[in-house]
Structure formats: C-alpha cells, structure tokens
Amino acid sequence: MIKFSFIVLTWNSCQFLEKCFRSIINSCDEERLSYEIIVIDNGSVDGSVGIMNTFLNEFPDTFFVEFLQNNKGTTISRNIGLKKARGQVVCVIDSDTELRNGSLESIYNYLMNHSNTGLIAPKLVMRDGSIQNSVKKFPTFFDKLIKVPRAVLGLNTPNNDFYKNFPFTSIREVDSAISACWFFRREILESVGYLDENIFYSPEDLDFCLRLFKKGLVLLYWPEYIVFHDTQHISHKKPFSKVSRSHFLGLLYYFRKHGGWFSNRHLH
Numbered sequence: 001m002i003k004f005s006f007i008v009l010t011w012n013s014c015q016f017l018e019k020c021f022r023s024i025i026n027s028c029d030e031e032r033l034s035y036e037i038i039v040i041d042n043g044s045v046d047g048s049v050g051i052m053n054t055f056l057n058e059f060p061d062t063f064f065v066e067f068l069q070n071n072k073g074t075t076i077s078r079n080i081g082l083k084k085a086r087g088q089v090v091c092v093i094d095s096d097t098e099l100r101n102g103s104l105e106s107i108y109n110y111l112m113n114h115s116n117t118g119l120i121a122p123k124l125v126m127r128d129g130s131i132q133n134s135v136k137k138f139p140t141f142f143d144k145l146i147k148v149p150r151a152v153l154g155l156n157t158p159n160n161d162f163y164k165n166f167p168f169t170s171i172r173e174v175d176s177a178i179s180a181c182w183f184f185r186r187e188i189l190e191s192v193g194y195l196d197e198n199i200f201y202s203p204e205d206l207d208f209c210l211r212l213f214k215k216g217l218v219l220l221y222w223p224e225y226i227v228f229h230d231t232q233h234i235s236h237k238k239p240f241s242k243v244s245r246s247h248f249l250g251l252l253y254y255f256r257k258h259g260g261w262f263s264n265r266h267l268h
Helices: 014-030 048-060 075-084 106-112 141-143 150-154 186-192 204-214 242-258
Strands: 004-010 033-043 063-065 089-094 099-100 117-125 171-174 181-185 218-229
Touching: 004 014, 014 033, 014 099, 014 106, 033 048, 033 075, 048 063, 063 242, 089 099, 089 106, 099 242, 106 117, 106 218, 117 204, 141 242, 181 186, 181 218, 186 204, 186 242, 204 218, 204 242
Parallel strands: 004 033, 004 089, 033 063, 117 218
Antiparallel strands: 089 181, 099 218, 117 181, 171 218
C-alpha cells in the first residue's frame, strides 16, 4: 500500500529539482511513509532531464518520469500524473517547492478520517521568509478586473478576494488555494473529476476548488505544515506576457463555466 503519490510538474526548472525531490524523499523516509514520486516534464530543454535521469537511476522503485515533447500546460500534464497515481493521498506540488516542517502522517490521518475534507493546503513560505498569500475567497469577475491597474500600473487597488486577516495561525476552512502544494485523497477524483483541460495554465486551481465546494467538500488551510515556495510570480511581473494572456483567457472561461461575474450569489 502506497500512502502518498507526489505529482511534480516541471518545465525548465533544473535549478529547483534537486532540492524539491530530496525534500520529498527525506521527509517520507524520516516518517517512514510509503510513497512514489511521479514527475511530468513539459519538454524541458535545460538541465532538468539529466537531474531526473539521476533520480530515476537512484530510486527506480519510487521515482517515475513522463517525458512530454512540448509544454502541455498545467492541466493536461498534471492529469497524466494523477491518472498514474497509486497512493491513497495525492500531493500535487510545484517543482519550485521544498517540504520543510510538519507531519505528513498527520495530514494523511486527517484526510483518511474526515471524509468531508476534500483538500488540505499547507503554509507556503517564500524566499524572503514571508508567508505567501496562497488562499483566497471565491472571486467575482469584477474582483479580478479591479486588479488590472495594480498589475499594469502598480496602483494600490483592492484585493477583494484576499482574506483580510491572513496569515492564519490555526487550521481553518478557506474557499480556494493555489496549486503549488495540495493534499487530497485520490478517491475524490472519482466524484470531483480531474483538472479541467480547457484551461492551459490558470485558474485551474480555482476551478478545482470550486468543484470541491459544489460537492460539499471542505478545503482546509493547514499552517502546521510548512512548504518553501520559491515562486516567480510570472504573470504578475509581466502583465502582457503569453502566460498572463493565457491566465486572463482562463479566467474568462472560468466565469463562463461557473458564473459569478459581479456577485457570488451562484454559490448559495
């Protein structure tokens, strides 16, 4: 029986891979947890392939890689990994993260004993030591629209989808969490479904969290487990980049699919 399946998505991220993989292996070994690491590589052309081949040779029974020819985005690639997963609990995790402190066993036990909990999101700590604002309320399209002047012009427009009292110091329910690190029971995919492949890059995480909510499942922010996230905020730094345009198109798709253009009444 495998307790954890770690699904790691990579794309030209060789500077992060060694630390990410080692943190997973060391954390599971320390707690004596059975695990597998499933890496989906989106056609990397840097040194990533060499690093992954090293781990394939070192850990042939627990480390697996699916090499794609080109960048398929986040949803198609992660779904490939999710469909290969054999663990009771799945951890979807970005390659620019490292597992740091806390008990994986506690997360596992909680998920297995609380069938109404759909997903657990740990505390994400960034390079400067600050806590990443990684959990948000379900937004309206208007909430997203008023952020445009902040991204383009640097104006101090409000973030209405942020929780005002974040960071939280204790476990609590939240609406959504970014997919840099998620823990959930593999079995929920049977009812909630896989990531929506109509979305290339984002907001596939928001879509998945809302579908959890609509199934009556709870999402918990879990500050007792700490994950380092060396996030780049690509879409924030380059508001007119291809990634940012893809994100905006993904948002339009999300609101066409779920509603909530100007209010959240559709959630009630």
